Amino acid sequence: GQQVMQIPQYQHVQEGEDFTTYCNSSTTLSNIQWYKQRPGGHPVFLIQLVKSGEVKKQKRLTFQFGEAKKNSSLHITATQTTDVGTYFCAGPQAGGTSYGKLTFGQGTILTVHP
Amino acid sequence: GAGVSQSPSNKVTEKGKDVELRCDPISGHTALYWYRQSLGQGLEFLIYFQGNSAPDKSGLPSDRFSAERTGGSVSTLTIQRTQQEDSAVYLCASSLAPVREYEQYFGPGTRLTVT
Numbered sequence: 001g002q003q004v005m006q007i008p009q010y011q012h013v014q015e016g017e018d019f020t021t022y023c024n025s026s027t028t029l030s031n032i033q034w035y036k037q038r039p040g041g042h043p044v045f046l047i048q049l050v051k052s053g054e055v056k057k058q059k060r061l062t063f064q065f066g067e068a069k070k071n072s073s074l075h076i077t078a079t080q081t082t083d084v085g086t087y088f089c090a091g092p093q094a095g096g097t098s099y100g101k102l103t104f105g106q107g108t109i110l111t112v113h114p
Numbered sequence: 115g116a117g118v119s120q121s122p123s124n125k126v127t128e129k130g131k132d133v134e135l136r137c138d139p140i141s142g143h144t145a146l147y148w149y150r151q152s153l154g155q156g157l158e159f160l161i162y163f164q165g166n167s168a169p170d171k172s173g174l175p176s177d178r179f180s181a182e183r184t185g186g187s188v189s190t191l192t193i194q195r196t197q198q199e200d201s202a203v204y205l206c207a208s209s210l211a212p213v214r215e216y217e218q219y220f221g222p223g224t225r226l227t228v229t
Binding site: 033041042043044045048088090101102103104105106107109 | 147149154155156157159162170172173205207217218219220221222223
């Protein structure tokens with residue numbers, strides 16, 4: 001079955017440093033979504049990428065979708081303590097029979113030291 | 115507007131008992147999902163409902179787990195004869211349409227503890 005892997009599992013940074021998490025799928029994805037889960041909270045949607053090679057920015061966050069639509073990355077510039085949380089990528093399998101099944105990566109836990 | 119709501123927020127039960135977890139999706143959202151999240155882990159897909167179509171139950175871990183969605187709105191996840199390994203946070207999410215096009219909105223979750 002489809003597998004979505006994220007690295008690293010944990011990342012500790014000093015406030016002001018950059019952060020990147022990588023997401024790799026075993027199969028081609030029709031799109032990829034990113035979610036953030038604050039400690040003790042629930043996942044909150046950040047963004048969706050659809051096109052091959054797509055790059056989207058949200059303030060200090062930059063999201064990329066690979067040319068082969070099998071990998072993605074999230075980069076945060078100059079981290080702040082408000083960036084703390086777990087970042088998940090998720091994607092449905094392209095051409096899959098189930099339109100609803102979203103496979104999540106295991107997440108990257110980001111801690112930011114002030 | 116109102117988001118996805120789940121009840122109870124916490125549930126402690128004895129091994130072997132049955133539990134029911136409830137999810138109220140956002141009004142107008144036709145797609146509803148259940149996930150399980152163990153401590154410090156990712157989200158494990160359980161089941162997906164879309165309109166009047168047959169649900170995708172491919173993620174249910176055993177026949178002790180079942181879910182229904184009445185009237186295309188409220189959903190109940192039932193776990194029979196609970197085991198300690200069932201302890202986790204159960205998250206419900208809803209979206210406007212198939213997840214391929216629309217983001218999911220998650221509820222606050224139900225934390226289930228089986229003693």
